[in-house]
Amino acid sequence: MVSDGTRHPLFARFYAGVAGPALEKAGMADYRRRLTAGLAGEVVEIGAGHGLNFPHYPPDVTRLVAVEPEPRLRALATRAARTAPVPVDVTGARAERLPFVDGSFDSAVACLVLCSIADPAAALAELHRVLCPGGRLRFFEHVRADTAAMRRVQAFVDATFWPRLCGGCHTGRDTRSAITAAGFTVTEIEHFPFPPTRVPSPAAAHVLGTAVRP
Structure with missing residues (x-):
């Protein structure tokens, strides 16, 4: 793992090979379709991972710039871009330092990434x-829980083992x-647990x- 925190080889293999497919089977694809529905023009997606959102972009998107700093996931995203229904450019930039001029995009997408970015305030800026101006940010993220008890659990796991095991999440x-x-x-915002499980999870609130952007 390098000093800038962008290399997570074990987590990348686990997410691409195990966690990602399991979440898709649990219904993640439906949320990905809702996330990207109605987008058009030039779009930037940060933390594109290995490209699971690519198949869901509508044809009105004229160009998608997919930002993914983790090398293994970026390589998989580059492969996925070849069969995407829209033109996709994959770049290794970081969300905190996007190499694009002001006002470059009509829309932006953040999908399960603001939890793991080292400086989410900088990425959102x-x-x-x-x-x-008037551009839209579409977001699908797991977030702070609604109950005080689960927030205490989240604070504990975030301060101990969770970020180290889950790629900075x-x-x-x-x-x-x-x-x-x-x-x-x-x-617009909708709150829901995902995936639905009998045992409460600190990462369930989405x-x-x-x-x-006004």
Whole structure:
């Protein structure tokens, strides 16, 4: 693992080979379709992973720039881009330092990534910068739990083992507040547990929504 935190080879193999397929079987694909529905024009997706969102982008997207700093996942995303229904450019940039000029994109997508970015405030500020005025941020993230008891569990696992095992992931981030603090206006948001399990999980609380750059 390198000093900038972008290499997570064990987690990348586990996510691409085990966790990702399991989540798709649990219904993740439906949320990915809802996340990308109605997008058009130039789109940037941060933390694109190995490209599981690519098949769901609608044909009105003229170009998708997929940002993924983890080398193994980026290689898999490059392979997935070859069969995507829209033109996809995969780049190894980091979300905290996007190499694009101001107002470059019509929309942005953040999918299960703001939990693991080292500086989510910087990443959201960058998304705000590269979106055109009126541009939309679509987000699908697991977030801070609703109950105080589960928030205590999240604080414990985030301070001990969870980020080390899960590629820097934090279970208890207040993502909606972070999006608002970056200057976005949240226009739609849905809260739900995913995947549905009998045993409560610190990573179960999810949100799916849209925010607009005024």
